[in-house]
Amino acid sequence: MKTIKLLTIVLLFSFKGFTQNNEKLNLALQKGLVMIDSAKGEQGFQDAANYFERIASAEQKQWLPAYYTAFCQLHTALLGKQNMETKDAIYDKALTFVEKADEVSPDNSEIYALKGYIIFMKMSLAPQARAMTMIPKATGIIGKSIALNPENPRAQLMLGQTTFYTPEAFGGGKVKAKPLLETAKEKFEKETNTGLNPSWGKSRCLALLQQSN
Amino acid sequence: MKQFILLFALLFYQQITIAQTKISGIVISTNGQQIAGANISIAKTYDGSSTDTAGRFSFVTSEQGKQLLKFSAVGHKPDSLWIDLKGKTLSLELKLKEMVNDLNQVTISAGTLETGDYKKGAVLSSLDIATTAGAVADIVAALQTLPGTAQAFGENGLFVRGGLGAETQTYFDGMIVKSPFGSQLPDIASRNRFSTFLFKGTTFSSGGYSAQYGQALSAALLMETKDMPEKSSTELSLLSVGLSATKTIKMKKSALIFGGNYYNLQPVYAVVKQNINWDKAPIDGQANIQYKLQPTKNGMFKFFGQFNRTQAALKTGPEQMAVTNSNNNYFFNSTYQDYLNNDWKVQAGISYSRSKELGGIQENDYSRFDELTQGRFSINRYLNGRSLIRTGAEVYFGSREDRYNTLSRSFDNDMQAAFTEGEFYIGDNLVARAGARMEHSSYIADWNIAPRLSLGIKAGKRGQVSLAYGTFYQNPDDAYLIQSTNLDYEKADHYLLNYQFLNEGITFRAEAYYKKYSSLTTYDFAGYAGSYGVNNYSNLGNGGSGYSKGVDLFFRDKKSIPAGDYWISYSFVDSKRDFRNYPSVATPPFAAKHTLNVVYKQYIPYLKSEIGTTYSFSSGRTFYNPNNAQFLSDKTKSFHNLSLNVSYLTSVFKQFAVLYASATNLPGFKNIYGYNYSVDGSNRQAITPASKRNFFVGLIITIGDNTFNR
Numbered sequence: 070m071k072t073i074k075l076l077t078i079v080l081l082f083s084f085k086g087f088t089q090n091n092e093k094l095n096l097a098l099q100k101g102l103v104m105i106d107s108a109k110g111e112q113g114f115q116d117a118a119n120y121f122e123r124i125a126s127a128e129q130k131q132w133l134p135a136y137y138t139a140f141c142q143l144h145t146a147l148l149g150k151q152n153m154e155t156k157d158a159i160y161d162k163a164l165t166f167v168e169k170a171d172e173v174s175p176d177n178s179e180i181y182a183l184k185g186y187i188i189f190m191k192m193s194l195a196p197q198a199r200a201m202t203m204i205p206k207a208t209g210i211i212g213k214s215i216a217l218n219p220e221n222p223r224a225q226l227m228l229g230q231t232t233f234y235t236p237e238a239f240g241g242g243k244v245k246a247k248p249l250l251e252t253a254k255e256k257f258e259k260e261t262n263t264g265l266n267p268s269w270g271k272s273r274c275l276a277l278l279q280q281s282n
Numbered sequence: 283m284k285q286f287i288l289l290f291a292l293l294f295y296q297q298i299t300i301a302q303t304k305i306s307g308i309v310i311s312t313n314g315q316q317i318a319g320a321n322i323s324i325a326k327t328y329d330g331s332s333t334d335t336a337g338r339f340s341f342v343t344s345e346q347g348k349q350l351l352k353f354s355a356v357g358h359k360p361d362s363l364w365i366d367l368k369g370k371t372l373s374l375e376l377k378l379k380e381m382v383n384d385l386n387q388v389t390i391s392a393g394t395l396e397t398g399d400y401k402k403g404a405v406l407s408s409l410d411i412a413t414t415a416g417a418v419a420d421i422v423a424a425l426q427t428l429p430g431t432a433q434a435f436g437e438n439g440l441f442v443r444g445g446l447g448a449e450t451q452t453y454f455d456g457m458i459v460k461s462p463f464g465s466q467l468p469d470i471a472s473r474n475r476f477s478t479f480l481f482k483g484t485t486f487s488s489g490g491y492s493a494q495y496g497q498a499l500s501a502a503l504l505m506e507t508k509d510m511p512e513k514s515s516t517e518l519s520l521l522s523v524g525l526s527a528t529k530t531i532k533m534k535k536s537a538l539i540f541g542g543n544y545y546n547l548q549p550v551y552a553v554v555k556q557n558i559n560w561d562k563a564p565i566d567g568q569a570n571i572q573y574k575l576q577p578t579k580n581g582m583f584k585f586f587g588q589f590n591r592t593q594a595a596l597k598t599g600p601e602q603m604a605v606t607n608s609n610n611n612y613f614f615n616s617t618y619q620d621y622l623n624n625d626w627k628v629q630a631g632i633s634y635s636r637s638k639e640l641g642g643i644q645e646n647d648y649s650r651f652d653e654l655t656q657g658r659f660s661i662n663r664y665l666n667g668r669s670l671i672r673t674g675a676e677v678y679f680g681s682r683e684d685r686y687n688t689l690s691r692s693f694d695n696d697m698q699a700a701f702t703e704g705e706f707y708i709g710d711n712l713v714a715r716a717g718a719r720m721e722h723s724s725y726i727a728d729w730n731i732a733p734r735l736s737l738g739i740k741a742g743k744r745g746q747v748s749l750a751y752g753t754f755y756q757n758p759d760d761a762y763l764i765q766s767t768n769l770d771y772e773k774a775d776h777y778l779l780n781y782q783f784l785n786e787g788i789t790f791r792a793e794a795y796y797k798k799y800s801s802l803t804t805y806d807f808a809g810y811a812g813s814y815g816v817n818n819y820s821n822l823g824n825g826g827s828g829y830s831k832g833v834d835l836f837f838r839d840k841k842s843i844p845a846g847d848y849w850i851s852y853s854f855v856d857s858k859r860d861f862r863n864y865p866s867v868a869t870p871p872f873a874a875k876h877t878l879n880v881v882y883k884q885y886i887p888y889l890k891s892e893i894g895t896t897y898s899f900s901s902g903r904t905f906y907n908p909n910n911a912q913f914l915s916d917k918t919k920s921f922h923n924l925s926l927n928v929s930y931l932t933s934v935f936k937q938f939a940v941l942y943a944s945a946t947n948l949p950g951f952k953n954i955y956g957y958n959y960s961v962d963g964s965n966r967q968a969i970t971p972a973s974k975r976n977f978f979v980g981l982i983i984t985i986g987d988n989t990f991n992r
Binding site: 111112115118123127145152154159162198202206238240 | 407885
């Protein structure tokens with residue numbers, strides 16, 4: 070069975086003339102998701118980010134390539150050891166791809182959840198200067214993401230994560246984050262196969278829950 | 283097995299039918315460094331690769347013929363190259379130029395100190411202003427910890443580089459604020475009328491500023507209000523001096539914000555010993571409303587209206603004269619800006635200020651009434667991204683009326699101004715700004731033309747050198763204009779040389795300047811004119827002149843101490859003038875030679891508290907002694923102040939709250955600002971701060987939001 074699947078893939082890949090553009094894109098995205106799954110550290114995510122960026126620049130009318138470019142850029146900075154200035158530039162680049170995705174697919178809960186994530190991480194580079202303006206900005210965007218689709222586990226995760234990393238003194242903390250993360254966990258458990266659409270976050274949610282205990 | 287054969291056959295088939303080209307090479311920066319993680323791609327295809335840690339890449343494409351090869355990397359300018367794919371392996375060396383960002387972009391930094399949350403080059407953020415010890419959330423007091431400014435010593439205003447407080451003009455979203463401070467009481471300064479939390483950023487220009495701004499001989503303080511709030515909230519402050527509240531209602535594309543405060547210093551003065559003989563401790567009431575509308579993606583309409591009433595009464599001087607004062611002030615401001623497209627930006631504004639002061643000096647009554655209406659329009663034309671040409675026009679309608687018992691005098695002054703200026707980036711290492719401003723005053727009945735020129739040159743990766751020159755005109759003070767129709771513009775020429783070094787968390791600035799004053803107002807008056815009440819001058823003219831020269835240094839380090847931050851600023855000024863009724867050239871009292879400020883803040887997560895401390899030093903200032911034949915040759919002793927504040931973050935009724943306590947002049951230094959002499963000169967009284975030490979406690983609660991949203 071597997072071989073047939075592979076064969077189909079190869080066939081689809083080879084006979085360009087017969088394949089629909091969408092299928093070419095789907096295959097490329099699938100390959101990219103495999104890259105994300107096996108990515109280890111900065112270099113892996115940078116390669117994946119570049120890969121998705123190449124697809125995004127050829128497929129201007131699709132939101133997923135831009136979305137995954139932003140997602141991989143975010144992780145390049147999250148896992149990397151770049152200096153602050155470079156991290157800032159990477160987050161900014163991730164944000165431009167989120168904006169691109171938003172233009173193609175407006176009011177998409179997934180895109181807002183990712184945007185909230187990136188802004189929160191950008192804030193954490195210089196919390197003293199940025200917390201005041203960027204935490205409310207991130208929470209506002211995450212709130213919109215939840216409003217657009219309350220069943221989106223990543224939107225719920227972002228709410229929990231933001232609360233988790235906001236100091237208690239500023240209204241956050243582990244205690245407050247725990248019930249939020251539990252809600253996110255429930256939503257993750259309910260989530261069925263998403264295909265090429267975003268499906269990340271469950272392990273992150275579980276890891277944060279563990280730290281909340 | 284069969285399937286495998288088929289698979290191989292297919293793969294092989296692909297291999298031989300589609301000729302492939304191998305592209306490999308290296309990506310390096312223009313400074314010769316290999317770039318890891320660069321992206322190489324063939325335009326409009328998915329083909330491409332990333333570079334490894336050595337900057338090397340290699341990939342295979344089945345595209346044919348002429349193709350555009352794109353390459354990019356974070357922090358670098360994307361580039362591209364046409365290549366011809368014929369199946370032959372290509373080996374390439376690709377070069378990328380470093381991208382210009384906020385930190386390494388060349389700017390004009392001479393004379394300009396920016397504060398705010400959105401600019402990387404900003405010297406202070408709005409939170410810094412709110413939490414600077416000793417400043418008690420007053421913008422102007424916080425700016426007095428920056429280089430180029432002097433201690434105010436009981437006088438209203440921001441005293442910049444040997445200039446008077448009145449030589450600094452305050453702009454609110456680009457519009458002049460006629461009276462930014464509360465009433466000047468005898469030897470007691472009032473606060474700035476505007477809350478720190480209204481603004482997203484402040485640009486403080488201590489010289490050589492843009493042609494957009496006029497009517498300021500020394501400095502421009504540009505305050506920019508916040509844009510759309512992120513969410514609705516309510517904020518309450520309970521302070522040892524009174525109450526304040528702000529409500530923010532956020533709608534889809536607009537927001538309504540209103541609030542007010544009531545401060546009464548009576549209870550505090552009952553506890554803290556006062557050097558002033560108060561008949562009535564100051565009372566300050568204020569109400570304001572803001573409306574913000576974002577009709578288009580980049581368009582922004584803002585309306586701001588504020589009413590402020592202050593009252594106080596005290597006895598002053600060796601003769602213990604009774605002085606009373608009340609002040610009603612209105613300020614309305616409305617601005618709109620939008621981008622017509624990528625190349626054009628328009629800005630328009632209209633504002634109205636109105637201030638009425640009523641007071642008494644012993645048995646005499648006086649009043650002062652002034653109004654100013656301003657309209658402003660400007661257009662920016664952007665040229666390939668960064669360079670721009672800016673042009674605009676302004677109209678002002680002003681009037682003032684003074685009364686003293688049954689006597690009165692008044693004057694009207696309408697003004698027109700136009701400015702044009704170009705800002706040109708020449709490569710990545712040079713920026714030049716050249717412009718001119720033209721003004722006409724109906725009362726002075728003359729034109730003035732003020733050229734401005736500045737230059738920024740990169741010096742190393744993080745450093746830059748800036749130069750600025752400009753001519754600045756300002757009308758003589760209203761108190762003089764109202765008494766004479768023969769006065770002309772006062773004039774200052776600035777020459778500035780600045781070096782700035784910016785790195786992550788580190789800012790260093792050094793600036794040398796020379797400021798030449800001419801046509802300053804002179805008059806005849808017996809004695810030394812005080813800064814309050816009503817004085818009659820004779821023989822008003824423009825025969826005055828003077829100079830200021832000096833060096834300002836600033837160092838800020840947000841990096842070395844974890845969760846800590848400090849800055850040091852030092853100013854040296856050598857200034858002499860012959861103006862007003864000075865019998866000879868002398869150093870005026872407001873130009874102390876040395877000023878030093880050290881500000882340190884430390885957040886302690888364990889205590890959920892931020893502790894801040896500010897030490898200020900100023901060398902002695904000159905004062906007028908009628909018994910000394912040599913004018914202004916006496917000097918006070920040096921000024922020292924050490925202030926401390928603590929902000930404790932907590933929650934009250936599950937709402938986010940900040941408990942704030944501050945103390946000014948904690949060690950109790952005995953500071954003397956100068957002396958007031960009796961009319962016959964036989965006895966004198968020291969001018970001191972209103973109290974030796976000052977204490978302040980406040981609780982600020984934000985409701986309807988569990989995150990820190992200020």
